[in-house]
Amino acid sequence: MDAIALYNLERWNTLAREDALFTRPALDLTPETAREAIDPQNLLGAVSGKSVLLLAGGGGQQSAAFALLGANVTVFDLSDAQLGREKVVADHYSVIIETVGGDMRDLSGLPASHFDIVYHPYSLSLVPDAQVVFAEVARVLKPNGIYHFTLLNPFMAGMTFSDWDGESYRLRAPYVQGRTVTTPDASWVFREDQKPISPPQPNIEYVQTLSGILNGLVAKGFTLFHFSDNKDMYPDLNAEPGSWDHFVAYAPPWLSFWLRFTG
Ligand SMILES: C[S@@+](CC[C@H](N)C(=O)[O-])C[C@H]1O[C@@H](n2cnc3c(N)ncnc32)[C@H](O)[C@@H]1O
Numbered sequence: 001m002d003a004i005a006l007y008n009l010e011r012w013n014t015l016a017r018e019d020a021l022f023t024r025p026a027l028d029l030t031p032e033t034a035r036e037a038i039d040p041q042n043l044l045g046a047v048s049g050k051s052v053l054l055l056a057g058g059g060g061q062q063s064a065a066f067a068l069l070g071a072n073v074t075v076f077d078l079s080d081a082q083l084g085r086e087k088v089v090a091d092h093y094s095v096i097i098e099t100v101g102g103d104m105r106d107l108s109g110l111p112a113s114h115f116d117i118v119y120h121p122y123s124l125s126l127v128p129d130a131q132v133v134f135a136e137v138a139r140v141l142k143p144n145g146i147y148h149f150t151l152l153n154p155f156m157a158g159m160t161f162s163d164w165d166g167e168s169y170r171l172r173a174p175y176v177q178g179r180t181v182t183t184p185d186a187s188w189v190f191r192e193d194q195k196p197i198s199p200p201q202p203n204i205e206y207v208q209t210l211s212g213i214l215n216g217l218v219a220k221g222f223t224l225f226h227f228s229d230n231k232d233m234y235p236d237l238n239a240e241p242g243s244w245d246h247f248v249a250y251a252p253p254w255l256s257f258w259l260r261f262t263g
Contacts, residue, residue: 005103007204008126009078014200016059016081021189025060025085027092034065038119043226043258044146047071050116053140055133055149056104056123058082060089066119067095074098076110105129107136115140120149122254125157125205128178131216138220141261147222148258153229156251157181157207164242169250179207186244210255217259226258 001009016023029037038044048070054062058077063086066073075086075097083099090097102109104120105127118137124130130151137147158173158181173179183203217224229252239245 001103004127005078007201011200011203012058012077012079013081014198015185015189016079016085018190018197018200020185020200022061023059023082023085025089025092026064027060027089029064029068029093031068034068038062038065038069041226043148044117047117051114052117052119053110053115055107055118055120055137056126057119057121058085058099060085062119062121063097064089064093064095067093067097071117072096072098074100074110074115076100076102076104076107078103105132105136107140110140112139113142116142116145118145118147120147122150122152124149125152125181125208128206130208130213131220134216134220134222138222138261138263143261143263145261146258147261148256150254150256151208151213152181152205153251153253153255154207154209156253157205158183159251161242161244161247164247166241169247175209176207177209177212181205181207188244213257217257221261221263222259223262224257224259228256230254230256 047066050071052066052071052073054073054075056077058075058079059082063073063075075083077083080101083101086097086099100109118141124133127133141147154175156171159169159171163170185203231252234248234252236245237249239249
């Protein structure tokens with residue numbers, strides 16, 4: 001395991017210990033809300049009976065939704081604590097969820113041409129080079145399989161709500177492939193009534209340029225069929241300037257890609 005993986009392993013195990021937002025399993029889903037949670041536009045079609053890989057997707061949120069919709073779910077994640085949440089989900093809904101530990105840059109422990117869907121919740125920017133991950137995903141997807149992932153918006157990476165200067169948000173860092181972005185966790189990541197006992201190390205991410213992402217995907221045989229800047233999630237232009245709600249209405253933080261592996 002390299003230093004990047006070790007850093008994230010420790011950070012995500014700490015986040016899980018602190019019961020941070022992304023580590024709380026979804027235990028109140030129904031089949032109707034499950035679809036809304038993972039695929040509100042129904043881009044995946046029926047998932048019942050499909051083999052789904054949740055890549056870097058531990059924590060028990062997306063797995064619960066896919067399992068309730070009848071998919072055969074495998075969760076792959078670096079953090080044993082995040083994979084531990086999958087047991088909570090499996091027991092709660094009486095479903096089977098397979099878990100595999102490892103680094104998203106090496107999926108050699110998973111069978112080739114096996115999955116109908118690779119669903120990759122926000123985490124790609126936790127590694128410096130997305131191309132390595134794309135090559136691994138191409139190997140494990142079936143022909144015509146679907147790959148979905150969400151990415152740190154590279155055009156405003158590193159900027160946040162506290163960068164409001166009274167008139168605008170200040171963009172202070174260059175647009176460079178692989179540039180590191182270090183951010184403390186927002187307070188809402190933790191439970192309101194309880195401060196973290198041992199705060200995790202700050203979040204370290206790596207900028208992936210849009211041309212690098214798109215050209216890399218094309219070169220590996222992926223065809224884009226839907227793209228979203230998730231703007232509809234952030235409609236509040238009237239929020240207090242310098243607040244999170246105002247900031248994200250100006251600068252959408254996440255981009256979502258839906259692709260088919262056409263080989
Ligand atoms: C933001 S969470 C995404 C999944 C979570 N279910 C959610 O909805 O927020 C990021 C996940 O990526 C995992 N992770 C971080 N680096 C990883 C790596 N190199 N390989 C595999 N998983 C990794 C973390 O353990 C964590 O579970």
